[in-house]
Amino acid sequence: MSIPEITQKLLAAKQNKGLSFADLEKILGRDEVWIAALFYRQASASEEEAKLLVEALELDASYIQELITYPVKGLGPIVPTDPLIYRFYEIIQVYGLPIKAVIHEKFGDGIMSAIDFTLDVEKEEDPKGDRVKIIMSGKFLSYKKW
Known part of the structure; x- marks a missing residue:
């Protein structure tokens, strides 16, 4: 990259x-x-x-x-090799479909916006080793029928 x-x-x-x-x-x-x-x-x-x-x-x-200037967004079509970024890729590979299923159960058929979206990174102190807490909040957008 x-x-x-x-x-x-x-x-x-x-x-x-x-x-x-x-x-x-x-x-x-x-x-x-x-x-x-x-x-x-x-x-x-x-x-x-x-x-x-x-x-x-x-x-x-x-x-x-x-x-x-409006940028071209995204990492590109390759699997990221940076270990921290790769872990996010891995999280979505493993938990992407389960997250999708839970969102659909709670909200219906739609997506979470990446445009109307916020992301916060917090540090949680833990005696077993500090933890990274990531909070993503995106507006739910229903698919429309036509």
């Missing part, structure tokens, strides 16, 4: 400034996961959001145009 050049520059600037995505959340007023998606070109910023980010990272204003 190749990382876009702009992503590399944004990450380097963030590291040089000693900022976290949570720090940028306070500056931009957007969730840290959404900001990370913007860095990895999986989201596009408004002009105001792009200006705030470029100023916070002390980058050239030329980055604004690229940040407001």
Whole structure:
């Protein structure tokens, strides 16, 4: 998986400034996961959001145009090889159909929106080892009959 050049520059600037995505959340007023998606070109910023980010990272204003451009989304047609990303792929391979069945039982025939959607990552302290808690919330969209 190749990382876009702009992503590399944004990450380097963030590291040089000693900022976290949570720090940028306070500056931009957007969730840290959404900001990370913007860095990895999986989201596009408004002009105001792009200006705030470029100023916070002390980058050239030329980055604004690229940040407001609509990106091509997704990892591509390959199985991800990064171990953390692969685990999400594995989770969906194993639990995708069970999750789908439970959603259909509770909501009916439809899908969970990935557009009207939020995702939060939380750290749960546990004496047996800290846990990653991921909360996904998407609007349910029924299939229509015609």
